[in-house]
Amino acid sequence: MTNDNALAAGFGLQQKIRLTTFLVFDTAWRIGSGKEGETMSDLGVVLDPISQPVLPGSSLKGKLRSTCETLSHALGLRACMLNYEASGVKCTSDVNYYHNVRGTYQEAFQKGLRDRLQWIEENTCDVCKLFGSPMQASRLCISDGMLKEWASVVQVRDGVVIDRDSQTAVNGLKYDYEVIPSGSRFEICIDLENPTDQDMALLGAALFEWHSGSSIGGFTSRGLGRFRLENIQLAGVNMSDSEQRMKFLTATKTEDRLSDLGDWETYFTGHIKRQLSPATEIEEN
Numbered sequence: 001m002t003n004d005n006a007l008a009a010g011f012g013l014q015q016k017i018r019l020t021t022f023l024v025f026d027t028a029w030r031i032g033s034g035k036e037g038e039t040m041s042d043l044g045v046v047l048d049p050i051s052q053p054v055l056p057g058s059s060l061k062g063k064l065r066s067t068c069e070t071l072s073h074a075l076g077l078r079a080c081m082l083n084y085e086a087s088g089v090k091c092t093s094d095v096n097y098y099h100n101v102r103g104t105y106q107e108a109f110q111k112g113l114r115d116r117l118q119w120i121e122e123n124t125c126d127v128c129k130l131f132g133s134p135m136q137a138s139r140l141c142i143s144d145g146m147l148k149e150w151a152s153v154v155q156v157r158d159g160v161v162i163d164r165d166s167q168t169a170v171n172g173l174k175y176d177y178e179v180i181p182s183g184s185r186f187e188i189c190i191d192l193e194n195p196t197d198q199d200m201a202l203l204g205a206a207l208f209e210w211h212s213g214s215s216i217g218g219f220t221s222r223g224l225g226r227f228r229l230e231n232i233q234l235a236g237v238n239m240s241d242s243e244q245r246m247k248f249l250t251a252t253k254t255e256d257r258l259s260d261l262g263d264w265e266t267y268f269t270g271h272i273k274r275q276l277s278p279a280t281e282i283e284e285n
């Protein structure tokens with residue numbers, strides 16, 4: 001591709017991956033509402049209009065992002081942690097870094113699309129390429145959890161205020177907080193559009209971690225929020241595959257548009273292996 005039009009043509013949908021899975025809580029959990037609970041507890045949980053627990057996509061995406069940040073180093077990928085000074089990784093998601101390099105972006109912008117894309121490539125870390133940055137929309141979208149099963153009751157637990165210096169309970173200062181009991185089950189859906197090999201390796205490694213068990217929400221240091229994934233299903237479309245493309249363009253039902261991509265473990269293990277084998281080794285053979 002030699003001109004900006006050809007580059008721009010590459011922006012359409014080329015590949016899409018969809019994961020559907022069940023997220024199951026093995027312990028009680030809480031995603032705080034930031035206000036009093038319906039039970040008059042001090043710290044409420046987020047409930048929908050019919051008083052059922054909500055697992056927001058934004059919470060899931062935040063957790064997925066931090067899982068990817070933690071695993072990025074092991075995959076040989078860069079994570080800015082939203083802080084250039086601390087991580088040493090150049091990325092426009094750090095407000096101060098962006099402020100300092102904004103002038104060079106304007107220059108690249110004036111030169112044309114190729115320079116602009118090159119600039120974004122050089123000034124965005126691998127995690128922000130997947131999850132989005134001020135310069136680039138996220139390639140990953142994660143749904144709110146669809147509630148499939150729960151205990152149909154919100155529990156209230158007692159807490160005491162701990163003095164940070166002495167690490168002992170402050171006399172007379174008690175509070176209570178709401179939790180959703182263990183055993184809650186949600187269906188979640190993760191969509192990835194036009195992923196790079198690095199995106200696939202990051203997401204794959206995060207899925208293995210979530211499948212084996214992770215935690216989400218508040219008070220995880222007190223053992224709340226332990227979850228794991230069950231029954232991960234993988235589907236997608238690659239427009240360079242004529243059969244998959246035809247199916248995507250002509251299927252009359254949403255669930256028929258994407259093709260089954262087989263076993264998720266095999267699929268993502270392949271991507272992680274490729275990420276870990278240096279390109280030079282492959283080229284030299």
Ligand SMILES: [Zn+2]
Nearest residue numbers: 080091125128
């Ligand atoms: Zn970043």
